[in-house]
Amino acid sequence: MALKKAIVLGAGIQGVSVALGLQRRGYSVALVDKAPDCLMRASFRNEGKIHMGFVYANDSSFKTSALMLRASLSFSRLLDEWTGVAIEWPVLTSSPFMYVIARSSMVTPESLLESYEKLQHEYVTILKQEGGSYLGKRPASIWSPLSADQMQVWINKKFSVSGVQTVEASLELEGFRRMIRTALARSSAIERCFGCSVESVIRTANGFRVEGSREGGTMWERHADIVVNCLWDGRLKVDEHMGIRPKRKWVYRLKYRSMGRLPRTLAGLPSLTVVLGPYGDVVMYPRANTYISWYPACMRGWTDAVSVPPEWEEACAGRIDAAAGDRIAQEALSGFEEVVTGMVHTKIDVVDAGVIFSWGKTDIDDPDSELHERFHIGVQQHDGYFSIDTGKFTCAPFFAQQFLDRLG
Ligand SMILES: Cc1cc2nc3c(=O)[nH]c(=O)nc-3n(C[C@H](O)[C@H](O)[C@H](O)COP(=O)(O)OP(=O)(O)OC[C@H]3O[C@@H](n4cnc5c(N)ncnc54)[C@H](O)[C@@H]3O)c2cc1C
Missing domain, CATH: 3.30.9.10 (D-Amino Acid Oxidase, subunit A, domain 2)
Incomplete structure (x- = not known):
């Protein structure tokens, strides 16, 4: 039987957690990021505190x-x-x-x-x-x-x-990134599409097509059954293309x-x-x-x-x-x-x-x-398209688990 396919947008802590969780569920995953490596943006340039509240x-x-x-x-x-x-x-x-x-x-x-x-x-x-x-x-x-x-x-x-x-x-984030990089490299089910900007997500008869461009200007595209938007500061723009606008x-x-x-x-x-x-x-x-x-x-x-x-x-x-x-x-x-x-x-x-x-x-x-209130965060679901507001570095694996629970 063909593996189910997922495209995860963003290889920060949220996208990486989702991709790793999905491969354990038997999905074939394309993990896409415009940066040349995982954990290059907010998930690296932060304080790394695992907040207890x-x-x-x-x-x-x-x-x-x-x-x-x-x-x-x-x-x-x-x-x-x-x-x-x-x-x-x-x-x-x-x-x-x-x-x-x-x-x-x-x-x-x-x-x-x-x-x-x-x-x-x-x-x-x-x-x-x-x-x-x-x-x-x-x-x-x-x-x-x-x-x-x-x-x-x-x-x-x-x-x-x-x-x-x-x-x-x-957490010391340079060392943490090394661990995560090793885990991603070991996984044959996760295709690392780094250096790839996401420009649009399109619903198709069989699922989704995601398109974008590479640094040199060439285009790329991938097809999948589900898409998970973990783009953080790029998230709302892609959500908006999908017709989703926050009410707050x-x-x-x-x-x-x-x-x-x-x-x-x-x-x-x-x-x-x-x-x-x-x-x-x-x-x-x-x-x-x-x-x-x-x-x-x-x-x-x-x-x-x-x-x-x-x-x-x-x-x-x-x-x-x-x-x-x-x-x-x-x-x-x-x-x-x-x-x-x-x-x-x-x-x-x-x-x-x-x-x-x-x-x-x-x-x-x-x-x-x-x-001061950071609890209105987490997973939103729109018929095969998921969008995750990480909120804090601390919450990423927890929200990835909530997302997997929703997949059933
Ligand atoms: C200074 C600072 C201190 C912080 N301290 C803490 C702390 O101590 N504890 C804590 O829990 N949280 C902290 N945070 C918050 C925390 O950093 C974020 O909540 C968390 O890193 C977000 O993870 P993410 O994976 O959603 O985003 P990111 O790590 O930003 O990942 C999103 C990825 O999407 C990619 N991307 C975006 N748009 C596109 C596009 N169009 N195409 C392709 N790729 C794209 C980016 O390159 C990026 O890699 C802090 C934040 C900052 C800035």
Whole structure:
């Protein structure tokens, strides 16, 4: 019997998860991306945090935190199952995050702690009812409070005197990409159509035809029974060609990241997330450069158009003008200097950016912004055509599993 065929649009974390899941279901898959390799865009130029829900305490419905937690607890299990590669999670994992509660936090420390307690309860319930692990581990407790003295080892007391230690961590994305690349290369059922832009998806009598062009201008096309749109910042445009338009307002944001080496005086600094508001993060990896972002310095683009502006392309492809990159990085370091003294002496090696798609129309400094609610995301289905809003890197394998469940 002929294999069922699928075309997966986009080889970011979402497309890769879907393609790997489909090949395990016996599909023959064409995985298409305009980039020359997998995981070259948002899924590479991001913080890599596998969110347990701590940063979504401003969603009073608790739905975003619960979704992130559930997704995070299936992340490594699903990828282990689908890749067939022994992914060394501990090697890829950053040091765990200390959450620093800013004096100017939008949510009071009491409310944050209340929401973290709820998270702990939910964590125990999910593990009991659904199993799973957090990147291969099942700690009994996912956070503990820190004393003012513990905080002040690193944190300026003018900025914060309260915080918690969590078990949450980020993945080192260069190493993660190597694992995924190996898994894709091993799979004879996945055709990697890289360097191929997607231009249109057409329904045919037997399924779908997808067409586009290669870098040199030659055309390509593939035919399949189903199509899965995982194009992230290119997703709405293709959906629109299929006659699908969102009913909600959306926004694309362009967010920069810097990777660098901290000064010796900061050796041993834990990974940090500052809550809750437009602050930033530092991610410490055992074998890679440190990730640094400070929201007011790093958020540089905003559009509610169907497609992102072409001028965002260079930074998203990792080709940023050195002087512009340095300016952004220095602003980010100066911002973080308020939290940790000495950050300004960091040596920056890389500055680039990624696009964030989310529902909403105001920024995160607005307590009522929908950007604090990330649960209206996931799989949409239109008679053989699927479109997946990944929402967060964390959610991709979880949504790929939901998609497979819908296929039956
Ligand atoms: C700075 C930053 C920090 C972030 N931090 C985190 C974090 O810590 N934790 C977390 O969970 N999430 C984080 N995110 C969000 C996360 O990066 C995204 O949710 C996730 O990577 C999206 O994955 P994706 O596969 O949908 O998109 P992508 O990785 O962007 O994949 C989409 C693919 O589609 C391709 N494509 C697009 N249009 C076309 C076309 N027309 N033809 C062919 N190919 C096309 C692109 O080349 C790309 O490879 C962050 C994002 C940014 C920008």
